Amino acid sequence: MRDTIVTTTTVGKTYVSRGTQIHALNNVNLTIDKGEIFGFLGPNGAGKTTLTKILVTLLKKSTGGAFVSQYDVDKDAHHIRKIVGYQGQDTERSGYLRFTARENLELFGRLRGIPKKEATERIEELQTIGNFDFLDKYFVALSIGQRQTTIVMRAFLDEKAEIVFLDEPTRGLDPITALQLRTFIQTYVQEEGGTIVLVSHDMYEVESLCDHIALFNKGRIINQGTPTDIKKVLPSFYKITVTLPSPDKSLIEELELLPYEIIIENVHHVPDILQIMKKYSVEEYIEIRKPTLEDAFIQIVGGDNHD
Numbered sequence: 390m391r392d393t394i395v396t397t398t399t400v401g402k403t404y405v406s407r408g409t410q411i412h413a414l415n416n417v418n419l420t421i422d423k424g425e426i427f428g429f430l431g432p433n434g435a436g437k438t439t440l441t442k443i444l445v446t447l448l449k450k451s452t453g454g455a456f457v458s459q460y461d462v463d464k465d466a467h468h469i470r471k472i473v474g475y476q477g478q479d480t481e482r483s484g485y486l487r488f489t490a491r492e493n494l495e496l497f498g499r500l501r502g503i504p505k506k507e508a509t510e511r512i513e514e515l516q517t518i519g520n521f522d523f524l525d526k527y528f529v530a531l532s533i534g535q536r537q538t539t540i541v542m543r544a545f546l547d548e549k550a551e552i553v554f555l556d557e558p559t560r561g562l563d564p565i566t567a568l569q570l571r572t573f574i575q576t577y578v579q580e581e582g583g584t585i586v587l588v589s590h591d592m593y594e595v596e597s598l599c600d601h602i603a604l605f606n607k608g609r610i611i612n613q614g615t616p617t618d619i620k621k622v623l624p625s626f627y628k629i630t631v632t633l634p635s636p637d638k639s640l641i642e643e644l645e646l647l648p649y650e651i652i653i654e655n656v657h658h659v660p661d662i663l664q665i666m667k668k669y670s671v672e673e674y675i676e677i678r679k680p681t682l683e684d685a686f687i688q689i690v691g692g693d694n695h696d
């Protein structure tokens with residue numbers, strides 16, 4: 390039997406902003422199992438933060454039902470708050486500047502009602518899991534990545550939290566800090582168990598960390614499944630950009646003769662292009678990159694995603 394920790398049935402949320410209604414969530418059905426890393430993946434404005442806030446009881450839904458660990462988000466908010474950890478986007482990177490990172494965490498622990506000794510031990514534990522070395526620096530002296538890491542650690546402070554929601558924990562971070570944070574999340578689940586909801590618009594992050602993913606678009610979950618299932622609906626293609634210092638008519642003509650255009654559907658096409666570029670000694674002007682989620686969504690929904 391499945392051991393579920395989050396269930397939502399036909400959840401809807403409508404914001405009213407200056408007299409207009411914004412349907413941020415429509416008919417959202419979701420099940421999250423205990424012990425997994427579950428990804429909320431989708432472009433900006435898709436409704437990921439709205440659903441996260443409903444589940445941690447910071448926001449009221451408009452319709453439908455939502456349960457966390459069998460507690461009703463409307464009726465049992467005080468129970469839910471005791472068993473969730475949450476890192477939001479609003480509180481991002483804030484802390485008392487004249488306290489060290491550790492003192493900031495200790496203060497947060499006190500506000501949450503965690504006994505001092507327990508909090509101290511827990512901070513040590515999290516520090517070991519993440520191999521973090523900056524906790525005794527003043528918050529004011531921390532890098533953006535270290536501040537964000539402290540904010541993420543905060544969400545894990547309460548040992549009794551059964552589920553931790555992280556809303557875009559690595560957004561805007563340098564690749565090394567982002568990787569450290571991902572490693573922390575992964576190691577945490579391996580060593581401590583627990584359930585994590587990871588909100589992200591980075592499909593590679595979600596693919597590498599999550600057991601299951603819900604794919605959000607325009608307030609709906611358009612697909613749910615394992616990363617392999619989701620990869621089937623997200624087109625896989627490579628973006629190849631050629632930027633020449635000066636236009637070379639014959640080179641362009643030759644590229645145009647290739648039997649595909651703009652979006653190269655298959656990485657095996659790259660050598661053909663490279664060969665032509667090499668012939669003209671301009672191979673350094675080619676840039677090849679994997680698609681972003683935005684690229685993939687533009688492929689699926691035809692570019693009308695940013696409304």
Ligand SMILES: Nc1ncnc2c1ncn2[C@@H]1O[C@H](COP(=O)(O)OP(=O)(O)O)[C@@H](O)[C@H]1O
Pocket residue numbers: 404405406411412413431432433434435436437438439440
């Ligand atoms: N407080 C609010 N008032 C009005 N509209 C909002 C509010 N918060 C979010 N929205 C709108 O709801 C939609 C979903 O937003 P959000 O849940 O933040 O998406 P995501 O986290 O996926 O980027 C967007 O269209 C956004 O503009």
Ligand SMILES: [Mg+2]
Pocket residue numbers: 437438439478556
């Ligand atoms: Mg968001």
